[in-house]
Amino acid sequence: MAHFPSGEHDLDSVLAANRAWAARVSAEDPDFFHTLAGGQHPKILWIGCSDSRVPPSEICGLHPGELFVHRNIANVCPHSDTNLLAVVQYAVQELKVEHIVVAGHYGCGGVNAAMDPHQHNGAIDDWLMHVRDVYHAHRKRLEAVPAGEPRANLLVEVNVVKSAFNLAHTPIVQKAWARGQKVAIHGWVYRLEDGIIKDLGLLIDGAHKIDAEYRMCAARGE
Numbered sequence: 327m328a329h330f331p332s333g334e335h336d337l338d339s340v341l342a343a344n345r346a347w348a349a350r351v352s353a354e355d356p357d358f359f360h361t362l363a364g365g366q367h368p369k370i371l372w373i374g375c376s377d378s379r380v381p382p383s384e385i386c387g388l389h390p391g392e393l394f395v396h397r398n399i400a401n402v403c404p405h406s407d408t409n410l411l412a413v414v415q416y417a418v419q420e421l422k423v424e425h426i427v428v429a430g431h432y433g434c435g436g437v438n439a440a441m442d443p444h445q446h447n448g449a450i451d452d453w454l455m456h457v458r459d460v461y462h463a464h465r466k467r468l469e470a471v472p473a474g475e476p477r478a479n480l481l482v483e484v485n486v487v488k489s490a491f492n493l494a495h496t497p498i499v500q501k502a503w504a505r506g507q508k509v510a511i512h513g514w515v516y517r518l519e520d521g522i523i524k525d526l527g528l529l530i531d532g533a534h535k536i537d538a539e540y541r542m543c544a545a546r547g548e
């Protein structure tokens with residue numbers, strides 16, 4: 327793995343590390359790249375934060391081809407984000423992933439910024455308005471815990487849950503359930519301090535798990 331001294335970005339060493347990695351993988355499994363080039367069959371869609379400290383495949387011990395990934399600041403899932411929706415549609419309809427994992431992480435800079443009333447970061451602030459909305463909707467519960475890390479940690483968890491339900495409310499996921507496809511949505515949070523993922527115990531695996539007003543006619547069987 328390439329490690330940069332602070333402030334130095336030696337891309338030549340990154341490319342050299344890539345060649346060394348490819349050679350090592352080929353030596354261990356001569357068919358590895360040939361097999362992968364033939365197609366992907368991941369069972370999991372990972373929707374996580376763009377934070378460089380949370381590399382999905384690496385922290386899950388998975389190999390290339392095992393995780394379909396979408397990342398943005400603070401793992402937000404807005405209903406109107408065509409980038410996100412295209413990823414979810416491809417993952418569910420074409421790849422037929424069985425699990426969608428929304429993965430937040432404690433110490434998330436995006437979530438912290440969304441709690442700061444004095445941020446003026448243009449596009450970042452616009453994007454984090456989604457997280458501010460989550461804070462506002464759960465203000466009573468959030469402000470019942472101490473300000474600072476405990477409250478930020480709770481907002482990270484609530485934000486993951488909100489993203490997970492937003493996904494469950496999409497026609498993409500509900501149509502999959504209506505045709506009998508198995509797709510389960512989960513909520514996880516990664517701890518930067520020890521590298522451990524906490525499962526929030528959230529499991530949304532059918533239209534019966536979401537509020538009636540969000541259920542599509544097809545999902546209700548009408």
Ligand SMILES: [Zn+2]
Nearest residue numbers: 375377434435
């Ligand atoms: Zn983050």
